[in-house]
Amino acid sequence: MSTLATTPDTQRAALTILTEEEKLFQSTVRRFAREQIAPHVREMDEAGVFRKEIIRQFFELGLMGIEIPEEHGGQAGSFFQCVLAVEELSAVDPSAGVIVDVQNTIVNNAILRWASSDQKQRYLPRLAADTVASYALSEAGSGSDAFAMATRAVEDGGRFLLTGRKLWITNAAEAGLFLLFANANPEAGYRGITAFLIEREFPGFQVGKKEDKLGLRASSTCELILDNCAVPKTNVLGEVGKGYKIAIETLNEGRIAIGAQMIGLARGALDHAIAYAKQRKQFGKTIGEFQGVQFELAKMATEVEAARLLVYNAARLRDAGRPFLTEAAMAKYYSSEVAEKVASKAIEVFGGVGITKEYPAEKLYRDAKIGRIYEGTSNIQLLTIAKQLLGAKG
Numbered sequence: 001m002s003t004l005a006t007t008p009d010t011q012r013a014a015l016t017i018l019t020e021e022e023k024l025f026q027s028t029v030r031r032f033a034r035e036q037i038a039p040h041v042r043e044m045d046e047a048g049v050f051r052k053e054i055i056r057q058f059f060e061l062g063l064m065g066i067e068i069p070e071e072h073g074g075q076a077g078s079f080f081q082c083v084l085a086v087e088e089l090s091a092v093d094p095s096a097g098v099i100v101d102v103q104n105t106i107v108n109n110a111i112l113r114w115a116s117s118d119q120k121q122r123y124l125p126r127l128a129a130d131t132v133a134s135y136a137l138s139e140a141g142s143g144s145d146a147f148a149m150a151t152r153a154v155e156d157g158g159r160f161l162l163t164g165r166k167l168w169i170t171n172a173a174e175a176g177l178f179l180l181f182a183n184a185n186p187e188a189g190y191r192g193i194t195a196f197l198i199e200r201e202f203p204g205f206q207v208g209k210k211e212d213k214l215g216l217r218a219s220s221t222c223e224l225i226l227d228n229c230a231v232p233k234t235n236v237l238g239e240v241g242k243g244y245k246i247a248i249e250t251l252n253e254g255r256i257a258i259g260a261q262m263i264g265l266a267r268g269a270l271d272h273a274i275a276y277a278k279q280r281k282q283f284g285k286t287i288g289e290f291q292g293v294q295f296e297l298a299k300m301a302t303e304v305e306a307a308r309l310l311v312y313n314a315a316r317l318r319d320a321g322r323p324f325l326t327e328a329a330m331a332k333y334y335s336s337e338v339a340e341k342v343a344s345k346a347i348e349v350f351g352g353v354g355i356t357k358e359y360p361a362e363k364l365y366r367d368a369k370i371g372r373i374y375e376g377t378s379n380i381q382l383l384t385i386a387k388q389l390l391g392a393k394g
Ligand SMILES: Cc1cc2nc3c(=O)[nH]c(=O)nc-3n(C[C@H](O)[C@H](O)[C@H](O)COP(=O)(O)OP(=O)(O)OC[C@H]3O[C@@H](n4cnc5c(N)ncnc54)[C@H](O)[C@@H]3O)c2cc1C
Pocket: 102, 134, 135, 136, 137, 138, 140, 142, 143, 144, 145, 167, 168, 169, 170, 171, 213, 216, 221, 370, 373, 374, 375, 376, 377, 378, 379, 380, 383
């Protein structure tokens, strides 16, 4: 647990001052990302496949079970550490960042909070050791309006039979466990939505088509097909009809980490631009000697820092058990704007080579686009912020 969360008000430090434990964790992930992931980023982007070997290393390093207690094989770390990990990985490859993000901040997080002790015994050790997880809420007809889902769960003795299709499911190609939402009582509207823990091998469950995407190409995004998928009642997460609450609360936390993915991406783009500005010569000087270029880099750095403060603050609030709904929405909204802008500016600093695949800026620009779409589009974040400002219901 972060010591900042327990520090008395008078001794509270700046948000970017890390504890010794956080510093060590951050430098370990940073080194791993630079040494083990960076050499494969381009090849994984082109192939649209994330290397299994790197996922195995995520588990070995404890990055897939950061908040899972030691008794279940995890690291007993903080949510803030999840944010640090996602930021560091995303500075090198945002696809790496999202794999760790979904595992920790949505699936593990929901299980830690809502699962029965039997479910925790069964799944947490696997999630910490070798099982990738997915979070399956969206469908073709229900994206922003997620609770309009058409997937149904029908009670059948000691089990539920689930039928429907999920779309856009991150990590699905690699996942062994799916936290999936279906409506068990459509007459009750959103109050029928129920969360299920589904193992890949359950009868009637199938991972379908994988999307060929603009960015974040190495991260798998697939359709899921449920055809009378038999799920034991012991695999209902939380209570029947409480899935909407689980979905809302986990996404509120998850979007802080999407903010972390975006600040990592933006920092990566800025670092590449700075390195290039120091060595590219025009008019007999490095382009970094031109004030026009310096000012662009300075503006990029300022916006990355502002976004980082929003993300760190939301994460610290979450770890301190304080309300963070508005701050999380602001962090995700602003960081994704900054990521897109900074990656675009980075391409301009590179000039013509910036749009070629020889240099990393164009990939980060493509990767940035998703930040304004998943885990609630920018409009949905703005709606959340505005509701808090205006005190509106709904
Ligand atoms: C790469 C990728 C990975 C994803 N991973 C996952 C995952 O792991 N699990 C999962 O469940 N889902 C996942 N998603 C789905 C994602 O969360 C949805 O795409 C997103 O919520 C938007 O839904 P939609 O695509 O149906 O767009 P729509 O909801 O159709 O929105 C289209 C446009 O309308 C706007 N809009 C909609 N409603 C309103 C409103 N009330 N007010 C103002 N504007 C509005 C939106 O802002 C957007 O600009 C992923 C998507 C992608 C592309």
